[in-house]
Amino acid sequence: MASRNRIQTFRSTDKLARPEASDSPLAGELYVNYPDKQLGVVAADAIQTLDLLPVRFFSSTTDYSTNDLVAQAGSIYKANGSIASGNPFNPANWTAIGGSGGSGVTDGDKGDVIVSGTGATWLLDPAITAAIAAKEPALPAGGTTSNFLRGDKTWAAVPAAGARIDVADTAPSSPVDNQLWWQSSTGGFFIRFNDGSSTQWVQVNGASGIADAPADGGEYVRVNGVWRQKSRTLILDGLTTAEVTVPTGARMVKLTGAIYPTTATYAAPGWQASVDGTNYIAGASDYYHVGFTHATGSNAFVNAAGAASAVGYLTYGQDYTPLGIGFEMTLPLARPSTGESFVGMVRGTYYRTLAADAYQDNVIKSVLLSTNLGSNLTIKKLKFLWNAAQTFRAPSTIDCEWVY
DSSP: OOOSSSSOOEEEEEETOOOOGOOOOOTOOEEEEEETTTTEETTTTOOOOEESSEEEEOOOTTTTTOOOOEEEEEEEEESSSSSSSTTTGGGEEEEEEETTTOOOOSSOOOEEEETTTTTTEEOOHHHHHHHHHHOOOOTTOOOOTTTTEEEEEEEEEEEGGGGGEEESSSSSOOOOOTOEEEEETTTEEEEEESSSSSSEESSSSTTOOHHHHHOOOOEEEEEEEEEEEEEEEEOTOOSEEEEEETTTTEEEEEEEEEOOOOOSSSEEEEEEEEESSOOOOOOOOOOEEEEEEESSSSSSSSEEEEEESSEEEOOOOOOOTOOOOEEEEEEEEEEEEETTTTTEEEEEEETTTTEEEEEEEEEEEEEEEEOOOOOOOOOOOEEEEEESSOOOOOOOOEEEEEEE
C-alpha cells in the first residue's frame, strides 16, 4: 500500500477538472467533480485518470461532447453534439436510448456502452475495459484475489497460516509449522516449532506472562500456579471497628497488633467472628476468656478468672492513653466438628493506672464458644473492636497472616 494514512479524495467544483501532477496524486486515489457529476480513480502510473461513471446524471454546470451519456427523468440520453454549460436540459440536443421515459433501449454501440439482447445486456465498450486492464498489473500466473494482495501497486502473496497469531485460552486444534499462539489466560506467547523429528509448542516469552495478583490491598504469593493471599494489614486510625474477610482455604490466622485507645477510660480490645460471612456472633456469653497476667507491682502474677463476654479478648483492658497495647494471637479458623469451639491463644502488654502497673498477659485463652455456631465449621470474617465505647487512635495497626 502507499504510505498515506487514509484514502485521499480530490474534489473539484470546476467543470471538466481532473487531478494533475501538481496535486501529487497516488495510484488508486479517488476524485469527485461536482459540476460533471463524475467519480473517478487515479491510474496505476499516478498520472492518468479514469472516469468511472459512463452514464451520469445531467448537469447544467458542465460541457458535453458528442455521444456522452446522461440520465434525465428516468431515461438515458446520448448527446447529439457538443453542448455548452449554463443551459437546462433540452431534448432537442439529445437522443433517448432507453429508460422509462424513452422509446426503449435498442441494441448497438451507444458510445462507451454496447447494448445487446434487445436491450437486456449492457456492457462497457471492450476498448474501455482493455484500457483499464492495461493500466493495472495482472495477477501472477495461477493467482487469485484470495491468495494474493495488492501492495505498493504490486501483487504480494497472502501470508501462510504460520504467520498469523491465534488468540485463545487453549492451543489451536490444527496448527501448522511456525504458527503463533498467544494464550489469553496466562499471557504466554508460543510458536509451533518443528525440529525435524517432532513438533511442539515452544514458549518464547519466558514466564513473564503470569497475570498480576489481585489489587485488593492484600499481600499475595504464588502457590501451585495460583495467587494466594499471604497477609493483610488493617489500619484502624479513627475507627471504632475494622473487618477482614478470611481467604478461602485459610486454616489459621496469626494476629500481630499495636493499638492505642483515644480516651482514658477502661476498655479491652477484642474480636468477633462471622461463620456465615454476614452476621457476627455477638451475644453477651458467646465468648470466654481465662489466663494469668504478670504485673510490675507487688502481685507479680495475677490469675484472671474465667468469664464470658460479647467479644474475644486480645488483651485485658487498660485506661492509660499515652501507652499502647501490643499483642500476638493465634486463632484457628476451622474446627473439626460442630461440638467444638474456636480457641485462640494470646500474649499481650497493657497499662492500668488503677494499680499503676504495667501488665503482661503471659497466656490468655480467647474462645468463641460453640453455642450459637450451628453447623458452620469455619470462620468467614473477623471484626476488631473494643468491649466498651472507645476509638482506635493513630497509628493503630493489626496484621493478619494466614496459614493454609
